[in-house]
Amino acid sequence: MLKVEGLTRRYGDQTVVDDLSFSVNEGEFVALLGPSGCGKSTSLKMIAGLETPDAGSIELEGKDITDLTPGQRKLAMVFQSYALFPHLKVVDNILFGLQARKVAKDEQQRRLDSVVELVGLQDHLQKKPGQLSGGQCQRVALARAVVAEARLCLMDEPLSNLDAKLRNEMRTEIRSLQQRLGMSVIYVTHDQVEAMSMADRIVLMNDGKIEQIDVPEGLYNKPKTVFTAQFIGNPAMNIIHSDNQCLGIRPEHIEIVEEGRPARVISCDYHGADTIVLAEIGEQGGTTEIIKIRYPGHAMFAAQQSISVHWKLEYEHRF
Amino acid sequence: MLKRFNLKAWLLLLPALSLLIAFTHWPTLKTFWRSATWARSDAAPAKFVGLENYEILLDDPIFWKVIENNLWYALGTVPTSIALAIAMALWVNSKIRFTGLLRLAFFTPTILPMITVANIWLFFYSPNIGLFNQLLALIGINGPNWLGDPDLALSSLMIMTVWKEAGFFMIFYLAALQTLSPELFEAAKVEGASGWRIFRKITFPLLMPTTLFVLINALLNAFKLVDHLFILTKGGPNNASNLLLYYIYETAFSFLDSYYAATLTVVMLVMLAIIALVQIFFFDRRIHYR
Known part of the structure; x- marks a missing residue:
């Protein structure tokens, strides 16, 4: 109309x-x-x-x-x-x-x-x-x-x-x-x-x-x-730069698992229903990216603790 | 402790209070007293005559003439200058170019002293060489004697007063307009209200506090401003443009009758006091709707 x-x-x-x-x-x-x-x-x-x-x-x-x-x-x-x-x-x-x-x-x-x-x-x-x-x-x-x-x-x-x-x-x-x-x-x-x-x-x-x-x-x-990817959703979507491409993955789609990509915890931010974990992925000393992970419940990770993260391919966005 | 606090308070009030008493309250009381006395000359001792001066006043045709003139003067200048002030304020508040220049132009008459303004207008009003009559002559009209004609003298004064006052009042309206949220007017426009309706239903009511303030000041000024009379008409011809305050001046300093002048002054004080009381009551009761 x-x-x-x-x-x-x-x-x-x-x-x-x-x-x-x-x-x-x-x-x-x-x-x-x-x-x-x-x-x-x-x-x-x-x-x-x-x-x-x-x-x-x-x-x-x-x-x-x-x-x-x-x-x-x-x-x-x-x-x-x-x-x-x-x-x-x-x-x-x-x-x-x-x-x-x-x-x-x-x-x-x-x-x-x-x-x-x-x-x-x-x-x-x-x-x-x-x-x-x-x-x-x-x-x-x-x-x-x-x-x-x-x-x-x-x-x-x-x-x-x-x-x-x-x-x-x-x-x-x-x-x-x-x-x-x-x-x-x-x-x-x-x-x-x-x-x-x-x-x-x-x-x-x-x-x-x-x-x-x-x-x-x-x-x-x-x-x-x-812009859309990062504007919609809270916390904003993680953007991981690789070569001339951007890979987007939402914090709620990243799981902390036994086996997967290695990452190091930087800090934890407890919100009640979940915890936002700030972590660094990539090789230590090489190119690293900081990502946010939404972890259900109360996570107790120490700073510098090594963890493994994983996400399903279907949740990846490419820009 | 309380006593010392009181003493301090009174000490702080003292400078202002002593000035007020010496130059306002005491002379006022003396005026009241003087209006009840009379003497053949200033050198002779004054004797108490009660209300005799007031009886003379009631029989004084010039007194009634100046009161009438003053009321017409107030009626002619106050609403007109307020209406003009609102119109000018709305105009210079709108999104047009050169608003700065316009505001300055409207405000200029206010900066000028009344005597200067009167001299400018004396040139406008002069019978033969005056601006108005020269302009009228251009279109073949033989202009009147603005200040010399008893039927026109007071109106001519009113026009000049409106010119002088409207710009001053405009400043108050402009300040008030700028405190109003533009969203109010946008809302009214979206609702389909015409410009006149927005003014009548929104702008004017919201300017009411300013209008009351300006109204009282304009009324007081109508009784207080007489400087221009000295330049333009001296109250003439035949008291056609005489106003109360100028008549008081004449009585005291031309006719040298300070006792009758005191009587006239009391009348004026009472009138001003009434206006001031209306102001106090209106201001405290009516306008605080926010």
Whole structure:
């Protein structure tokens, strides 16, 4: 339903978004993922109409919306800071767009009732945003986006201002809300866990360009570039250089065994469910590489202890 | 221990307090007292006359004229300069080129002393050689006598005052605008609100604290600023542009009636006090919604 073609944005002689093309299907949750400053927020703003692209086109439901004002595009957006109007009550914040678009009063009420129940704000409608907690503010912002019943909802790092526990809760909540309502969503985040757990498809960006567009399993199992391989997964994939090739192997795919490649332990980092073992492979004195190994349970290796590691061939990635 | 702390506190307050008492509170009290006395000349001993001076004041047509003038002056300058200040602030806060130059241009009238401003405007307003009338003559209109016509004199003063004040108030609005998150306006735009609606529903309400602050200051200034009268009209013609403070000055130093001037001063003090009280109550109760 949304088709972005060759979208480009320059600030001076710096190209922050370079020839971005992707599409969103009806009811699909697409994440724009990438490190800070990779141009994902700028891309979202161009789709919203808050930034003017230097080149490229945006098509929504078959119509070119590149030159429309933000209001004419009839999209909904959730901002990182929530962007709630501090002087308006929660109910007026939620209904702001409907009032601006002159939706009939009884229709406003009907939509308000359903959305308020959906996000659980019944007791807070008459409060001002300043009297709410971060999680509640997030819900108001969400309600304001949902109540618009827009064709496409844009979310710009909506969870980054919440603490870890709340973030996990809201993640599930937003995802289930999106699936229940069949919303089409573009979700900007720098957090790979958010993207992996929520999105149907991920557009991975780096330095203004698209690295890879794929479903979460695709990004994890079949990364096409070293950047993708190292960005997805935690700890990052080990890259072992040999000749003019790179060999990639994920820490969770390396086993510590009796017989195998020799390695020396450097340190252990205990995480509870598993231990990240930092080790050195290769000949001592020759070329060595430092790798990370995810070891289930609590590993007790001494520094400099010799171990043997092994991985199945199917887990190897070559770049 | 407590006593010594108190003593220290009072010692610290002493310099400011003594200045305030010597130059504000004591003269104020003396003014109140003087307004209740009268003497034939400054050399003669003053005698207590109670409210007699106030009775004269109620019968003084010039007093009522300057009060009326002052109210019109406030009504004409305050809302206009606030509206202009907001408009200018919004303009120089937007993403246009040369905002630095624009800000400077808008702020220049504020830097100039009132006397200088009045002299510039005296040239604008002069009947024959003045800028306005020369411009009007170019399109074949015989310009009025801006400052000499009783129907125009006060309005001419108001226009100049607005020009002088709006730039100053703009600075406050500009500062306030820059504290507002741009995401608020982006959100409003995405929601489909028109520019006017965004201003009415978002910008203006969020600027309310600034507006109240500016409003009070503008009102006080409307009563306090009279420097330009000395240059432009001296309150004339026939008191058409006279204001309360200038009338007090005239009474005291031209007519040499310091007792009646004291009476007028008391009236002015009471009016300013009322404005100040409104300020205190509004500021403390209304505006802290964040």
